[in-house]
Amino acid sequence: MQMNLTLFTVLIVVALGVVTAQHEARKMYSEHERLLVLAAQYKTEYEQLQIEQSTWAMHSRVEEMATKQLQMRVPNPQDVQVIVLDGVRK
Amino acid sequence: MEFNRQQQRQRVVELPVWRRRALLVAVLFGFMLLVVQSVSLQSTNKAFLQKKGGDRYIRTLELQADRGKIKDRNGEILAGSSPVASIWVNPSVVKMSEKQKLILAKLLEMKVAALDQKVSNKQKQFIYIKRRIAPDLAEKVKALNIAGIHLEREYKRFYPAGDVTSHVVGFTDVDGNGQEGLELVLNDVLAGKAGQRRVIKDRAGQIVEELEVVREPSDGDELTLSIDRRIQYLVYRELSKAIEFYEAKAGSAVVLDAKTGEVLAMANFPTYNPNNPTNINGKTRNRALTDVFEPGSTMKPVTAAAALEFGGYLTTTKIDTAPGYMKIGPATIHDTHSYAELTVAEVVKMSSNVGSAKIALSLDKQKLWNVFNQLGFGEKTNIGFPGEVRGKVRDYKTWRPIEQATMSYGHGISVTLLQLARAYTVFANNGALMPVSLVKLDKAPAGHPVFSASVANSVKDMLELVVQEGGTGTKAQVAGYRIAGKTGTAHKLGPNGYERDKYVGSFVGLAPASNPRLIMAVMIDEPTSGKYYGGTIAAPVFSSVISEVLRLLAVPQDAPNANLVKPAIDDAEIQEMI
Numbered sequence: 001m002q003m004n005l006t007l008f009t010v011l012i013v014v015a016l017g018v019v020t021a022q023h024e025a026r027k028m029y030s031e032h033e034r035l036l037v038l039a040a041q042y043k044t045e046y047e048q049l050q051i052e053q054s055t056w057a058m059h060s061r062v063e064e065m066a067t068k069q070l071q072m073r074v075p076n077p078q079d080v081q082v083i084v085l086d087g088v089r090k
Numbered sequence: 091m092e093f094n095r096q097q098q099r100q101r102v103v104e105l106p107v108w109r110r111r112a113l114l115v116a117v118l119f120g121f122m123l124l125v126v127q128s129v130s131l132q133s134t135n136k137a138f139l140q141k142k143g144g145d146r147y148i149r150t151l152e153l154q155a156d157r158g159k160i161k162d163r164n165g166e167i168l169a170g171s172s173p174v175a176s177i178w179v180n181p182s183v184v185k186m187s188e189k190q191k192l193i194l195a196k197l198l199e200m201k202v203a204a205l206d207q208k209v210s211n212k213q214k215q216f217i218y219i220k221r222r223i224a225p226d227l228a229e230k231v232k233a234l235n236i237a238g239i240h241l242e243r244e245y246k247r248f249y250p251a252g253d254v255t256s257h258v259v260g261f262t263d264v265d266g267n268g269q270e271g272l273e274l275v276l277n278d279v280l281a282g283k284a285g286q287r288r289v290i291k292d293r294a295g296q297i298v299e300e301l302e303v304v305r306e307p308s309d310g311d312e313l314t315l316s317i318d319r320r321i322q323y324l325v326y327r328e329l330s331k332a333i334e335f336y337e338a339k340a341g342s343a344v345v346l347d348a349k350t351g352e353v354l355a356m357a358n359f360p361t362y363n364p365n366n367p368t369n370i371n372g373k374t375r376n377r378a379l380t381d382v383f384e385p386g387s388t389m390k391p392v393t394a395a396a397a398l399e400f401g402g403y404l405t406t407t408k409i410d411t412a413p414g415y416m417k418i419g420p421a422t423i424h425d426t427h428s429y430a431e432l433t434v435a436e437v438v439k440m441s442s443n444v445g446s447a448k449i450a451l452s453l454d455k456q457k458l459w460n461v462f463n464q465l466g467f468g469e470k471t472n473i474g475f476p477g478e479v480r481g482k483v484r485d486y487k488t489w490r491p492i493e494q495a496t497m498s499y500g501h502g503i504s505v506t507l508l509q510l511a512r513a514y515t516v517f518a519n520n521g522a523l524m525p526v527s528l529v530k531l532d533k534a535p536a537g538h539p540v541f542s543a544s545v546a547n548s549v550k551d552m553l554e555l556v557v558q559e560g561g562t563g564t565k566a567q568v569a570g571y572r573i574a575g576k577t578g579t580a581h582k583l584g585p586n587g588y589e590r591d592k593y594v595g596s597f598v599g600l601a602p603a604s605n606p607r608l609i610m611a612v613m614i615d616e617p618t619s620g621k622y623y624g625g626t627i628a629a630p631v632f633s634s635v636i637s638e639v640l641r642l643l644a645v646p647q648d649a650p651n652a653n654l655v656k657p658a659i660d661d662a663e664i665q666e667m668i
Contacts, residue, residue: 048172082647084646
């Protein structure tokens with residue numbers, strides 16, 4: 001009788017343990033899910049920013065700003081001398 | 091009270107025995123029914139019922155696969171996907187007030203009537219109201235909180251380089267399928283495959299457990315093109331300037347890496363914006379690959395190389411071109427001047443048709459045809475692009491003398507600009523023809539030998555004469571580098587033979603001539619401003635692009651910066667006979 005009661009108590013404790021563990025697992029799983037979604041969001045945001053950067057860096061736009069706003073110009077080809085250092089080039 | 095209780099007790103006592111039995115039987119029968127039903131549910135309908143039960147909490151989720159990016163050879167993005175939202179409505183359940191309707195219509199920039207029409211179709215469960223709107227706008231729509239209006243996440247393709255690269259890259263349709271260019275040919279590679287997984291969701295819609303991954307999603311492959319966005323832009327800019335200035339109908343330009351055959355730039359006009367491909371009829375053609383033209387004198391170096399290779403000619407062999415015209419059967423071909431005796435090199439330099447024709451007529455038909463064939467004329471380049479055409483080289487068995495003569499200076503033969511540019515790789519690689527590629531290569535592919543190294547280099551030397559004083563291509567000169575190239579001008583072919591006043595001006599060149607790194611071919615179609623010689627309209631495009639590109643790539647100079655001879659001032663000096 002004593003034995004049975006002890007086992008019964010153990011059974012209850014273990015059963016509660018299983019429930020708790022299951023609950024914890026589900027909580028962690030949903031946290032994991034949330035983080036995965038977040039990671040996907042960051043990934044798309046990163047790609048969005050890459051595209052945005054690339055769009056802002058459109059050559060025609062940079063050129064226009066450089067020449068019109070900053071009054072810059074490309075040097076004449078005659079004024080550019082290409083210098084090749086030995087050992088630097090493959 | 092007391093009385094009542096007594097009465098009750100009395101009644102219980104008085105119950106007949108059959109009633110108790112009947113009740114027992116009824117209860118047992120009820121239990122039996124339950125047992126039978128549960129057995130029958132468990133055994134016969136188990137699978138069906140489990141599925142139905144599962145449907146209440148098991149959800150199948152789509153795992154989206156990303157479409158691969160397209161990048162240029164330096165990793166710059168040419169095409170990428172970014173999420174956008176599409177708004178759809180379930181007309182059978184939608185409920186919104188007039189005020190909400192007005193706000194929604196205003197947000198989406200739609201007419202209320204148009205919105206009404208979409209919402210009013212009560213038979214349907216799913217109708218898009220507007221696709222691909224910006225994410226922040228989508229948030230505002232969501233905030234309206236209208237029952238029956240939903241958001242769907244979609245991807246829209248963006249092309250940061252816009253119309254500069256549109257012909258090569260192409261674009262996708264609203265569902266993300268490639269429609270033009272590489273987006274179309276490599277659609278399967280880029281697209282990737284969506285995956286699926288089954289999960290258990292709780293009442294709040296949170297995923298609590300993953301049951302299985304039905305299919306792993308696989309993202310599309312990223313594609314690295316051989317295109318260099320910087321060079322592409324320079325080509326685009328200079329080509330558009332020339333086309334505007336000479337009021338041309340269309341034009342194309344191709345830049346190849348002379349050693350590897352990679353296409354560094356490929357631009358065409360007219361062009362279109364792939365981010366918003368509307369009203370694009372006729373503008374989407376990648377003319378450098380899909381349109382043929384008669385190249386004119388840019389073909390002469392090929393004839394000269396054939397003559398040196400197997401015709402017994404030397405660079406210095408003299409050809410009598412007097413009196414500046416020549417009768418072949420009923421036809422007559424002309425030169426601009428009567429040059430009398432010209433060497434083979436001078437025939438190329440002065441672009442003499444008579445000289446070229448005389449050389450061609452002395453060559454064996456089959457061998458000449460074989461040269462055209464080996465250089466890839468009349469065959470697709472296999473660059474892997476939709477709509478590429480093969481051009482036309484007639485079978486040598488059907489050649490009449492006049493055809494053999496005119497083909498030598500690029501008439502009666504039609505080619506694409508890419509074929510022409512590729513043919514010139516033989517002059518940059520000791521006689522070997524390089525395959526062309528739109529995808530970045532790790533190492534140079536093996537070339538296909540067509541001419542011997544000495545022949546190829548002799549012709550390259552002739553091509554250097556073309557851009558020097560007295561040649562037709564002086565406007566192609568570049569400060570600090572030696573250039574080799576050839577001009578071409580041809581009448582366009584119309585339905586009734588050659589059109590009198592429609593021309594194609596072209597230039598193909600190699601740079602730097604001492605050890606060519608780049609090949610550029612420029613073609614300008616139907617200039618209407620009055621100028622039309624290749625040396626006038628196409629050579630300057632070559633010069634302005636190549637002078638910047640050589641410095642951009644830090645190609646070692648092979649000439650002093652003060653190497654320019656005074657370029658020809660007007661057409662008269664660079665006239666060539668067509």
